[in-house]
Amino acid sequence: MTMVVYFTAAILLVFDQVTKVAADHWLRPIGSIPLAGSWISLTWATNTGGAFGVLASSPRFLTVISAIVAVGLVLMAPRLSDSRMLGMSVALLLGGALGNLMDRLRLGYVIDFIDLHFWPIFNIADIAITIGAGLLIIAMILGHPHPPDHEQESD
Numbered sequence: 001m002t003m004v005v006y007f008t009a010a011i012l013l014v015f016d017q018v019t020k021v022a023a024d025h026w027l028r029p030i031g032s033i034p035l036a037g038s039w040i041s042l043t044w045a046t047n048t049g050g051a052f053g054v055l056a057s058s059p060r061f062l063t064v065i066s067a068i069v070a071v072g073l074v075l076m077a078p079r080l081s082d083s084r085m086l087g088m089s090v091a092l093l094l095g096g097a098l099g100n101l102m103d104r105l106r107l108g109y110v111i112d113f114i115d116l117h118f119w120p121i122f123n124i125a126d127i128a129i130t131i132g133a134g135l136l137i138i139a140m141i142l143g144h145p146h147p148p149d150h151e152q153e154s155d
Helices: 002-030 059-080 086-106 124-140
Strands: 032-034 041-047 110-115
Touching: 002 032, 002 059, 002 086, 002 110, 002 124, 041 086, 059 086, 086 110, 086 124, 110 124
Parallel strands: none
Antiparallel strands: 032 041, 041 110
16 A cells, blocks of 8 residues: 555646646746636746745745655655555645645745635645645544554563
């Protein structure tokens, strides 16, 4: 199951990066394209901060934190992927974290382009992180299996 987690994260990372390259190519020059009236648009935006622009003045700090989280998820995947829900959560979190980390390393900011007009503009990686975090919370509430404990030594 661990390889499925890594493969899912990799597919998500590629999809995220392809959509951001497309947004950069087509949206940057024009700014915005309405898709469904005033409901949704594709709008060029950048974000040096985290969710909702938090810590926008500390992009290096966010880059380091993102890298630490990504490495932690890679290392934890084998222990958490026994549960499908936890495995999917890790895959989504890892793919999303790597997508935004790549932007931060490559560009110094994250490309955002999905605009609901009542919410900050976001991207595919942000969607994955949000769903992954939601699945993780649900798994914790439902008490999904934890990694197997090491057998306790008897005296």
